[in-house]
Amino acid sequence: MTSLVTKLSDEEVRARLLQIPTWKLNRGELECTFSLTSFPQAVLFVDAVALLAESEQHHPDITITYDTVILRVATHSAGGISEKDFMLAQRISQLERVFQIIK
Numbered sequence: 001m002t003s004l005v006t007k008l009s010d011e012e013v014r015a016r017l018l019q020i021p022t023w024k025l026n027r028g029e030l031e032c033t034f035s036l037t038s039f040p041q042a043v044l045f046v047d048a049v050a051l052l053a054e055s056e057q058h059h060p061d062i063t064i065t066y067d068t069v070i071l072r073v074a075t076h077s078a079g080g081i082s083e084k085d086f087m088l089a090q091r092i093s094q095l096e097r098v099f100q101i102i103k
């Protein structure tokens with residue numbers, strides 16, 4: 001039976017990635033790099049991502065390097081990428097657009 005956390009095939013991942021062009025596949029995870037305007041803005045962005053992730057019960061790996069944030073998402077239980085990863089990625093990109101407006 002398929003669910004939101006069922007592992008997607010490579011073909012499905014490639015097709016789905018076309019809908020979120022700022023995200024790419026790296027080492028079996030969805031990855032996106034976000035450029036903010038300062039370290040405090042990067043931390044604020046990550047704070048907002050943390051709230052979103054907690055509400056989704058799906059959590060990205062996070063790297064902050066000065067004003068740049070790298071997020072990586074995969075579904076551990078599936079051992080790959082699932083629709084739940086794409087849903088989180090899409091919502092994070094919507095959030096990024098809000099930050100573009102206020103930065």
Ligand SMILES: C[C@H](O)[C@H](O)[C@H]1CNC2=NC(N)=NC(=O)C2=N1
Binds near residue numbers: 057058059061073074
């Ligand atoms: C029970 C709970 O939903 C799971 O342990 C969640 C928590 N957050 C998670 N986050 C991510 N990125 N992948 C997961 O597989 C995952 N599993």
